Amino acid sequence: MAEFLIETIGLPGWLAWTTVAGVSAFLILNLIAGGALVFIWAERKIAARIQDRLGPTRTGGRFGWLQSLADGIKLLAKEDLMPDGADGLLFRIAPYVSFCASFCAFIALPFAFDVVGLRLNVGVFFVVAVLGLEVFGVILAGYASASKWSLFGAMREAAQVVSYEVPLGMCVVVPVMLAGSMDLVTIGEKQAGWFTNWFIFHDPFTFVIFWVYYTCAVASVNRAPFDLAEAESELVAGFHTEYSGLRWSFFFMAEYGSMFLVSVLAAVLFLGGWNGPVPVASLLGWSDGTAVTAPYAVRLVGCANLMGKATLGVLVMMWIRWTLPRLRIDQVMTTCLKYCTPIAALMFAGVMLWQLFLPGGLLPGSRSQAAAVREAWLEGEADGAPVPEASVGFVPAAGRQVVGVSR
Amino acid sequence: MSQLLDDDQRIIEFDVRTDEMLVNMGPQHPSTHGVLRLVLRTDGEIVSEMEPHIGYLHRCAEKIGENLTARQWIPYTDRMDYLAAMNMNLGWSLAVEKLLRYEVSEKARHLRVLISELNRIASHLVGMGAYGLDLGTFSPFLYAFREREKILDLFEEACGARLTYSYITVGGLTADLPPGWLERCEAFLDQFEPIIREYHTLLTTNAIFVKRTAGIGVLSPEMAIDYGCTGPVLRGSGVDIDLRRDGESIYTAMYDGYAFEVAVMKDGHYPRDREYPAVPTDAVLGDCWHRFFVRMLEVMQSMDLIRQSIDRYSQCKGPLGEPLKLAEKLPAGDAYLETECPKGQMGFYLVSEGAAIPWRVRARSSSFSNLAVAPELCRGCLIADVPAVVGSLDIVMGEIDR
């Protein structure tokens, strides 16, 4: 887009880049805010339907589709209370820390093969890392509120999120291993084609590990049955007990943002990303560069695909929330450390062995192999300018016998 | 030195030490069933001590009873266990009738069984739904209330009120049933029966629910008896007492000819336990799960009793009989009667000096005794277990504070 601005409109480079950055930020910000509105409304409707109710019906005419907006306006107008004895600075800053973490992670998320805020070479890692920062805001909020319930909530959240990052990380590494890259776009591209190319269907281990990932994702964004940090029957409202108004709504947006984020991540890592179950675009001969309009259409379809999958993930989370009771904190930790982590580790090893043994065969001695990898890499580098998605699979990719360089 | 340490019996190991905290759970807390205040002393997530503070709903009901005639006090009994007001009415009415040595008509007797058992179902539905809420699942609560609303509809039709009925009264009931009520009641029972299976799916057999309740808050039969626990709490610990079978004759006479089996585990089995989900392996007799399960069984039991009473009631010809006068003179003397209410054994005591207004009125509340055991059950558990334990006791503050 920046090239387009520079070449066609003739803007100077810095302005073009600033514009692009601004537009991207605007889009993502609105995606989160708008997404939160939609999801909150959806959650209300879904919860209501699950519980034999109707949910909001009036606001906005039909289906109460403006209900979340109305609530938002109400929250804006509400007084921002701060308890006496609270640590003012931290109390104020906490919701923004949470929200920013959730927001920042969106930067690296691809929505179609080139619709991505910032294509990072270490995209997966970045997203998981930044997502982990969200807990910091929660801890600050819990501490700064000067409320025991908040403190309890914060402690629970800290313990839970730090623990669940372990199996989550392990699950995330599996697609990275299969794609041979930490770049989310590359990972998505590796799954192009029919739905059988999706990593979830790559082998039995990845199928299992997807569900482990989903469980851990639900836990790491604090949704039922792992919503210990805000368990209303125990801790009143957990870390945001003392929050109201806009600040509270920031926590809320961060929560829904993270929910959406982990769902998008699940879709990209396991469910083929923007690739539909059937490669319609390539079947129609729409692959890049053949028709002028095709890329845009492909991108749109890709976005829709990804959004659909991610939304499905979010809806399942809602479904779970309104169906299951909440676990106890020790049971949550047990689930993480005694079940998720070992299973993830086993599955990880399984995928690794699958990769090692099925396509190639026993790998011969490593010394000369290492030299070969090195040669290949240097050769590739000499070919031309370095390619961002260049990557080396440490494990032989399907159909290749030896470690090779994939580009 | 290390040898010394090893030998010292007074040395224990424990996790990272955190500061102890005093935490108020309630009186404005989402899961304390009304205005109960629980003061928790916690060490991290572990509750080392718990103390219930009560009295936020005290209305001097007993004192008021000493200034009203026996029938005039009926509405005040409604507000004790407001979730099972019919049973409260019945208890007080029977106590007064015991003093008067009065016997109601056969038709009134069957109608009283019908109405009080129906209210037992309603009460247990609230207990069950709210328990789910305590454990963090919202939907069963609404499913329970949906069915309870249908019972309240029936009550409204019979007596005009949805919560505070004052329907059963000294000497009978205030009015006979309207025409067609019995059919609607039967229709309700028919559609309600399969729904119980849903509840079992959502809660009783749900793995997380079992994890949260099985083996938690284990109440030994001895302790239950020592603390005077009654009702499902007592039966959940395996003590086979039900006043409908074991009570005073004036009360058991009401259930004469009714076939029912007390919902209590005997020899490792519940009555008719093939029809219900199996007891999970983790569950220990006397834990939260068993208390909950006993309530679920009692819902079924009450449905049976209602079906029987509908039969008998419709066979009774003749009038229902008028209740006693509003200012009926009471004979001098005293009477105490306990009845089996949904929450436990509710006792009413009155002393009369011969006037229409009793000289003394006292109530023995089952929830009060049941709550008293909560500190024992909560000692050493996690914070999350406190709502689970207190919820499983199914208390009503209106009855405790009176």
Add this chain to the structure above:
Amino acid sequence: MTECLFSAMLAQLPLAAVDWHGLFFLLFAAIACGAAVMVVLTDNVVRMALHLVLSLGATAGLFFLAGSEFVGAMQLMIYVGGTLVLLVFGVMLTAQTQLVALKTPAGDKVLAGILGAALFAVLVQSAVSIEAWRRPGLAEVAAPTATPLGMALVGVRVDAGDSESDRRPPSGYLLPFEIVSVHLLVVLVGAAYLARAKRRRTPRTVELVASVESSQPSRVDAGASESASSVLVETGR
């Protein structure tokens, strides 16, 4: 035509000369240094932690700017997301009112300031004294280093020259990597063991425990009575 004019006008602005890399470097460096200084200046531990997060987060930004994406993400994940959460956890576990903000004698502060200034002078002097280090970088966008890094960890060095001596160590960083892994494991086990303290019960609490042990023998911390005066304060913190 007008567009061209417009863009020509824009090109005249001094902004056109802005080097974004330098700007962002300044931004992140300012945050990193400022927050680091704030860590020193703040007395409240929790706020110190906040500043530390800022500082380390900005450092991650500096890593990204230097082209070390992987290290930057690692910094975010392990340092900020893991280590600091752990620290804050520790702060909360020990968060008694009088401990949150311990005052330091002014003399110590002055002394430390002087020493710090001396150290800083030495460090800065050595940083700028080498001419080669002051030579500005070519600022060519280098290839991402994540993959070479991964290869280095398993023993393939793609950055080094061809000669045999350049390829030392021949096994790459596999061995250090394993050592670090084992080290981490040992450390974690040790830390878990260390944090499980043994305590002596005082006789008074023995009775108390005895009365409790019948129901929940293992969970009760009876040793708390030693510091009961401090922990039973109603305010909690």
Add this chain to the structure above:
Amino acid sequence: MMLIATGTVSVAHYLVVGAIMFTAGIVCMAVKRNALGVLMGIELVLNGANLNFVAFGSSYLAGEGRPPLGLDGEVMALFVILLAAAEAAVALAITLNFYNNHATVDVDRADDLRG
């Protein structure tokens, strides 16, 4: 500001930032009485050092030729981060143990073994 105008960051810039962080960390260790504050000082020190490693290893910042450390710099930085995590875990455990035994985290009171 000069940087913005001339637009090139050199290794020395990173070194200076590292020096500031390092010094701040040292001073932090020297003045904080709270054990966790000392710990935070250590983290700052490690980070300052890390910046140096990355700066020397960065091909972006290097002038002609290969950067002085090359990939080794980044690998070192990685190991430093990992070991810092380990160090924090142990230090925290020690602190908690200290807190358990002394009901305080004041390092000035940790002088049981003084001469």
Add this chain to the structure above:
Amino acid sequence: MSIENLLPLLLGLAWLVPLASFVAILFFGPRMGAHGKGAATVATAAIMTSLGLSLAALVVWLGSHPVTVAAHGDEHAAVEAAAPDASSSTVRFVARLTEPAAADHEADSHGGPHGDAHHDGHSTEGHGDGHAAAKPVAYVGDWYTLYTGGSLQLSIGWYIDAITVLMFVVVTFIATCIHIYAAGYMHDELHPVTDGEVQLASGATFTREGRFHRFFQALSLFCFSMLGIVIAGNLAMVFVFWELVGICSWFLIGFYFERHSASTAANKAFIVNRVGDFGMLIGLMALWGGLGTLHFGDSVDPTTGAARPGLFELVRPEQEHHAQQVPAGLVAFSAADEVARLANAGGNPDELRHQVSAAVPGWRQQGYGRWLLFVAGVGIFCGCVGKSAQVPLFVWLPDAMEGPTPVSALVHSATMVAAGVYLVGRFFPVLTPDVLLVIAYVGGMTLFIAATIAVTANDIKRVLAYSTVSQLGYMMLALGVGGWVAGLFHLVTHAFFKSLLFLCSGSVIHACHTNDMRKMGGLMRVMPYTGWTMLVGCLAIIGAGVPFVIGFSGYYSKDAILAQALLFSRLNPQHTILYVAVAGGAFITAFYMFRLWFMTFAGTPRDQHVFDHAHESPRVMTTPLVVLAVLAVIAGWTLPGGFGVSGLLEQSRPAGTAASLTTTDLLGTITIPAEHDSHAGAIHVQATLTAFATALAGVLLAAAMYLKPIVSPSGVAAAVRPVYTFLVNRWYVDELYDTIFVQPALRIARVVSGFDRQVIDRLINGLALAAKRIASLDAWFDRTVVDGLVNAAGQITWSVGLELKQLQTGRLRQYVMFIVVGTVAIFVLATLLFRTSLAG
């Protein structure tokens, strides 16, 4: 997956599975079921898995290299089968590593394009002898390099050709049978065992825990080691597994180690083997010192990535049409003096290298290095002598019968003793005609000596043991006279029928609780399965068959040996004795085998008590017998399509050995005949008839002496009393060794110990006394002067410490400041001292 990847994978797994079983039993053995009963299941499952994988490998092999033409019967066909260039179906594949361009990363695959790509690259160039130029199909490569130093590369690798695959199948198959059999045989070990043969000092009976799982643990390790030898890609690996086999045999023979005889036998086997291994080590050193590689096949230099030729290529280089020659390395090594002379003449290393390589052919003509190659071959053969129990190191094998019978079966048929023969077969290309002659003579002696001893033995297992030794002699002889296929063919068939015989004898012992044949007789009635299967075994071992029509497996292999020996003796009349030994051995074999069978199964019971208690063995033991019996019959057959063991073996005939070769060397002129020449009509017919006649004569004699007592055995013994005594005492070999080696050693030891006690001890005692005196003097000095000094020092240190400890304030923050002060000070000092810059 292509075959060059698939075969190493399959065989590698087959090789490793027993190791896994060993590890599992090692760690969890006692916990596997009651008394470790599950260990048998684990070990059996492991070896069955190996068998399955080996069979799969065989199928894969046959899929790519079908055996289309018979090696037996039709000599022309055999010739063609041996000449791959004539039969296009046989792919000549040499690891592509020989290509200089192996540096690119494709080379890592140890594969690359299929061998067809450079099919016939050499043989079609039309040099004289197509047969000699044929190079067998082999897949080579390394899994893992353990160590690289200088030119030495120790690696775990594979060298897979037809015989490797075949040996895998044979070894795993027989091991499977034996595992199953042992699960039944060893069931006593499931419970505490009272060993009546152990005398305790107190006179009480000895009772110990059962060692069921330990038995299977060792068995698994044994299989692993044996398979390791078979798959090994280089001599170093062979040596390692060679020693592993040795230690396993030590475990297994000494399984009842409480028994004095068992522990002695185990030690004996071990020590005797070490003697041979010493020779092997010498051979190894000679090869490595001269050639710098121990790989059989061609390998890749680990540092440069260049191809480096293996042993076979060095000894029989391809450009010399695989004719044997002394490798340049060995020549230069032994011509060290000449090289030194060149070096002294000056010139840089490159020139020197050039000069040396130019001079090598000349030196080779002068005979340099020939001895070295001879020594290397004989050295390697020494190892084989030990392991395969050849003269003079055969004494351990009969004693090894102290182990449980399944062990005997395994040791004597498929594993340990086979290892030696296998190694000679594997190493065949490197062996010079002189070495071969040595081998042939050693084999001939062994075969004759062992056979004669077997005639007089009465212990059923001992008879079999000596027969094994004798049959091994056959194999060695066959290899020695150039019968490569014949020898290895006999190895395979012998594996089947000898394990069958041993298992049968085990069954008999199991039933009779005695080893003594003189107490048996007439067992056929009570043990029909055992009897019949043992009869099959006996028939197989004597090579029974209808001449020129069909026969037991031994018929084919023995015929081949006989024919080859006959041919050899025709071409080398001075060595006719070898043929005589073979023919005579055949006669004696037939005699003592049927003596055994008649004494055991035929006739009437000699000891009624034993007979009454005898019973047929359980199904788990008889089933392997039947299976093995079937194989003992058919293993030698060649199917109408041409498929057969010998055909398979023919595929891996070493390069350059298909033609006869006449050399004049260290031991005179020797002609090693081409093997296919022995199929020529005249030779073949004569050999077959001789074999048939000798075997028949032996059987008839046995029948005459033991079935129908026409000739009284005792009468015969009395008639040739000196000979009989000589044989009963096993040629006095043990006594000879005792006299030559053991007794002198003991005598020397006694003298030395006397010297130790009389002289050295006294000297030391005197020294000690003197030291004691001096010490008391010293003590006084110590107490007054030294202690005073030390105390003073301590006092000073203490008081200084008291002052200095003030410095240790315990204040963390102060320490930090100290560190900073120190750091800054070092910087400043450095600047002041070195004056360069502040940065130092």
